[in-house]
Amino acid sequence: MLKALVVDAKDNVATALNDLNKGDSVAVEIEGTAVDIQLEQPLPFGHKFALKKIKAGQAVIKYGEVIGLATAGIAVGEHVHVHNVEGLRGRGDRQ
Numbered sequence: 232m233l234k235a236l237v238v239d240a241k242d243n244v245a246t247a248l249n250d251l252n253k254g255d256s257v258a259v260e261i262e263g264t265a266v267d268i269q270l271e272q273p274l275p276f277g278h279k280f281a282l283k284k285i286k287a288g289q290a291v292i293k294y295g296e297v298i299g300l301a302t303a304g305i306a307v308g309e310h311v312h313v314h315n316v317e318g319l320r321g322r323g324d325r326q
Contacts, residue, residue, distance in 0.1 A: 235259050235268075237282065239295030244279040244311050246293070272310045279311040291316050 234255070235245040240262045251257065251274040256267050261282065274280055279293065285305040290297040299316040309315075 235280070237261055238293065241292050241295045243281065243283045243285055243290075243292045245282055247274045247276055247278050247280065249276050250274070268308045270310075271306060271308045274310055281305045281307055281309050281311050283307060285311075 233248055234251060234257045235247050237245045237259045242261075245257070245259050245268070247257075251270055253270055253273050255270045257270060257280075258265055258267050259282065260266070266282070268280065268282060270280060279291075284307055285291060285301045287301050287303050289301050291299045291301055291305075291311060297319065299318045301311075301315060302317050303315050305311055305315055
C-alpha cells in the first residue's frame with residue numbers, strides 16, 4: 232500500500248496519503264529509485280515529511296516548486312509544517 236507521494240524529482244518533501252506513526256518506514260520513489268524513510272514524528276494525512284536534510288533558510292520544494300523556507304534545520308523523516316517552514320506566497324515583503 233502506498234503511504235506517501237513524491238510528485239516531482241526536485242521535491243525534498245513527500246506527502247502522507249494516510250495517518251502515519253512515528254517510526255514507520257515509508258517507501259517512496261525518487262527518480263525511479265525506491266527509498267525508505269523512517270518517520271521521526273507521527274504524521275497526519277496530507278502533511279509533509281523531509282526526504283533529505285533541509286538546512287535552515289533552504290527552500291522546501293513540493294510539486295517541483297518552492298513552497299517556503301525552512302526556519303530551522305529539518306532532518307530526514309521529520310514532519311515539515313508551519314512550525315519549521317515560513318511560507319513565501321502573498322507576503323508582499325519578499326521579492
